[in-house]
Amino acid sequence: MTCNEGKKAALYAYWIAKLRPIKITDSRYKNVDGYNNQINELFAIHYMLSALCGMGRIKLWDGHDGVKLLLDNPFIKRLRYSMRFRNFTIDSIIVLADAITTESFNISEQYVLP
Numbered sequence: 331m332t333c334n335e336g337k338k339a340a341l342y343a344y345w346i347a348k349l350r351p352i353k354i355t356d357s358r359y360k361n362v363d364g365y366n367n368q369i370n371e372l373f374a375i376h377y378m379l380s381a382l383c384g385m386g387r388i389k390l391w392d393g394h395d396g397v398k399l400l401l402d403n404p405f406i407k408r409l410r411y412s413m414r415f416r417n418f419t420i421d422s423i424i425v426l427a428d429a430i431t432t433e434s435f436n437i438s439e440q441y442v443l444p
Contacts, residue, residue, distance in 0.1 A: 339427065343374035372401075375409055388432050404435075
């Protein structure tokens with residue numbers, strides 16, 4: 331198996347989500363519901379999707395075509411939930427990164443986990 335940029339980014343994303351290196355130490359913001367208690371998962375997703383955008387596998391929104399990478403995108407919601415509460419293996423996240431394309435973000439809201 332050759333290790334391209336997408337596979338490297340998937341490996342880094344796996345370890346970021348697994349080891350949780352980013353910590354919020356300010357007691358005012360620690361474990362507040364929202365995005366700051368899932369900062370490692372969001373950073374891992376951002377890192378992986380940035381590499382895939384750089385490789386040209388994901389086409390960003392240009393006003394007419396592409397995908398808007400927003401936090402409320404159903405695919406990103408599902409991926410964030412899976413990285414937070416499910417157990418990914420290294421192989422499965424590499425396969426996932428190889429499968430992500432622009433069309434992956436076109437799922438409807440009914441398929442998103444709560």
